[in-house]
Amino acid sequence: MAEYTVKCVTTDDSSQYDDCRCIEKIGFPGKNSPTVTRTPTQVYDMIENDGDTVLVKYDGQTTKVIGATHGTTKYVRTEPNDTKDDNLLKQPSC
Incomplete structure (x- = not known):
């Protein structure tokens, strides 16, 4: 089990989703x-199957990333906290 801190994310601006x-x-x-990238499914598996901890830092706050599903789609998001938007989406672009 290892611990990783998110450095950046790449989003699909034409996606039907805004989360x-x-x-x-x-x-x-x-x-x-400088940077190693993984798909959301790979990060989901790191967390859910391998027991790794993934963290995201934003605005002086550190939040744990958790695995989530929507139908058969595996993705990741941060645990709920006091911010309105997901801190994972606040990371710089890769």
Whole structure:
């Protein structure tokens, strides 16, 4: 089990969704490269199957990323907190 902090996200601006389901890639600091990206499904599996912890930092606050599903679609979002929007969507673009 490892801990990862989100560095950036890539969203699909033409997506029918305006929530975390529009995320295409999630970036993490890499060991041998500046950024390593994973799909939301890969990050879901890291959390739900591998027991890894994924965190997102925004506006001085650290929030845990959790796995979610919509039908058969696996995606990730942050745990509910005091912000109106999901902090994962507030990350810079990869």
